[in-house]
Amino acid sequence: xxxxxxxxxxxxxxxxxxxxxxxxxxxxxxxxxxxxxxxxxxxxxxxxxxxxxxxxxxxxxxxxxxxxxxxxxxxxxxxxxxxxxxxxxxxxxxxxxxxxxxxxxxxxxxxxxxxxxxxxxxxxxxxxxxxxxxxxxxxxxxxxxxxxxxxxxxxxxxxxxxxxxxxxxxxxxxxxxxxxxxxxxxxxxxxxxxxxxxxxxxxxxxxxxxxxxxxxxxxxxxxxxxxxxxxxxxxxxxxxxxxxxxxxxxxxxxxxxxxxxxxxxxxxxxxxxxxxxxxxxxxxxxxxxxxxxxxxxxxxxxxxxxxxxxxxxxxxxxxxxxxxxxxxxxxxxxxxxxxxxxxxxxxxxxxxxxxxxxxxxxxxxxxxxxxxxxxxxxxxxxxxxxxxxxxxxxxxxxxxxxxxxxxxxxxxxxxxxxxxxxxxxxxxxxxxxxxxxxxxxxxxxxxxxxxxxxxxxxxxxxxxxx
Numbered sequence: 346x347x348x349x350x351x352x353x354x355x356x357x358x359x360x361x362x363x364x365x366x367x368x369x370x371x372x373x374x375x376x377x378x379x380x381x382x383x384x385x386x387x388x389x390x391x392x393x394x395x396x397x398x399x400x401x402x403x404x405x406x407x408x409x410x411x412x413x414x415x416x417x418x419x420x421x422x423x424x425x426x427x428x429x430x431x432x433x434x435x436x437x438x439x440x441x442x443x444x445x446x447x448x449x450x451x452x453x454x455x456x457x458x459x460x461x462x463x464x465x466x467x468x469x470x471x472x473x474x475x476x477x478x479x480x481x482x483x484x485x486x487x488x489x490x491x492x493x494x495x496x497x498x499x500x501x502x503x504x505x506x507x508x509x510x511x512x513x514x515x516x517x518x519x520x521x522x523x524x525x526x527x528x529x530x531x532x533x534x535x536x537x538x539x540x541x542x543x544x545x546x547x548x549x550x551x552x553x554x555x556x557x558x559x560x561x562x563x564x565x566x567x568x569x570x571x572x573x574x575x576x577x578x579x580x581x582x583x584x585x586x587x588x589x590x591x592x593x594x595x596x597x598x599x600x601x602x603x604x605x606x607x608x609x610x611x612x613x614x615x616x617x618x619x620x621x622x623x624x625x626x627x628x629x630x631x632x633x634x635x636x637x638x639x640x641x642x643x644x645x646x647x648x649x650x651x652x653x654x655x656x657x658x659x660x661x662x663x664x665x666x667x668x669x670x671x672x673x674x675x676x677x678x679x680x681x682x683x684x685x686x687x688x689x690x691x692x693x694x695x696x697x698x699x700x701x702x703x704x705x706x707x708x709x710x711x712x713x714x715x716x717x718x719x720x721x722x723x724x725x726x727x728x729x730x731x732x733x734x735x736x737x738x739x740x741x742x743x744x745x746x747x748x749x750x751x752x753x754x755x756x757x758x759x760x761x762x763x764x765x766x767x768x769x770x771x772x773x774x775x776x777x778x779x780x781x782x783x784x785x786x787x788x789x790x791x792x793x794x795x796x797x798x799x800x801x802x803x804x805x806x807x808x809x810x811x
Contacts, residue, residue, distance in 0.1 A: 587687035700767035
């Protein structure tokens with residue numbers, strides 16, 4: 346009998362490369378006068394650029410400049426970031442959090458226990474829930490659709506914890522986190538889950554043609570669930586909302602003065618890249634949306650440069666397909682351009698923004714959307730979440746024709762809803778608060794779910810100092 350000897354390989358060796366090449370993060374507040382510079386060196390893999398941008402945008406940080414180089418299997422990213430007030434990121438606890446998230450290590454020994462709790466309670470529930478049942482709903486948009494969906498869930502005894510919905514080019518995608526209205530926690534009974542899915546599908550498809558694919562998907566709680574906003578992009582892409590999209594056709598006489606979205610895709614034969622140039626109005630999370638589209642279409646970004654000029658953002662990407670080739674045809678280039686325009690347009694705000702903070706109760710979203718519907722307002726985008734006994738969020742509304750809402754109608758809605766209603770003007774960083782008692786208006790910072798984490802971090806910093 347022949348004896349075969351095999352070398353012993355320590356199981357830890359498999360993760361050796363990852364541990365040796367762990368990302369190195371440097372947060373520099375000295376180099377740039379007006380921005381914090383975040384530098385990241387890391388072993389490269391598909392999707393890592395998107396994950397890094399996601400960390401920064403989830404904190405509501407503004408990325409004013411960025412460049413990326415990833416040839417040779419190694420990635421170098423530099424981000425110039427500011428907070429929503431245009432200031433540097435000087436809070437040490439927040440900087441520690443950014444470093445830990447960008448490194449994405451399994452060991453959290455260097456992060457304060459209080460901050461770990463803050464991460465779990467304040468940031469993650471905005472995008473990934475391990476405690477609720479997620480409903481993914483897509484379909485043709487129509488007036489009152491969100492009202493019908495939330496009414497159906499209320500009738501089925503589902504308590505909505507968070508809801509995010511986008512509309513674009515006549516299509517709708519939303520992700521709703523629900524819990525059992527009686528027992529709390531996720532809905533685990535399969536018969537009841539099937540009933541929820543059947544009811545919602547009848548609501549979504551009842552006014553339109555039958556579809557071959559499911560319009561409602563239910564997913565169980567999971568820590569590795571896709572980031573909500575990335576998932577919304579994927580859902581909209583599956584609905585082919587990009588097909589009608591057209592950027593500027595080049596007919597404008599002054600390219601630099603045009604406010605439309607410009608996307609060009611060219612080939613760099615010498616280096617084997619496809620070169621993508623995007624020019625559009627700047628806004629929050631623009632870089633995330635663009636990189637998300639490239640990543641989910643299975644393109645690899647080798648070099649990138651992003652900069653701002655006034656209110657316009659310029660983005661340049663050197664990309665290849667995952668097989669290492671540049672884009673193969675004019676049809677593929679045209680589809681990529683359409684998808685990038687769609688990714689940029691989906692989050693563009695249409696209509697008047699209403700920020701709402703009120704008591705958290707069963708059926709709240711149904712009540713709010715019913716008030717909008719009864720007053721002839723259509724919802725173009727919404728994001729709402731619950732935080733203990735309070736619920737807060739924002740709605741973008743237009744009239745039934747898609748035009749600006751009548752101020753008198755908005756005032757009637759405000760009176761019916763109660764609580765605190767903030768009518769946001771065109772400025773991205775300010776809003777007008779309408780007082781319930783005397784109708785006077787006062788300045789107030791823009792509401793954001795990311796601000797919840799900031800407030801918690803400030804509290805932690807204070808407690809550490811004392």
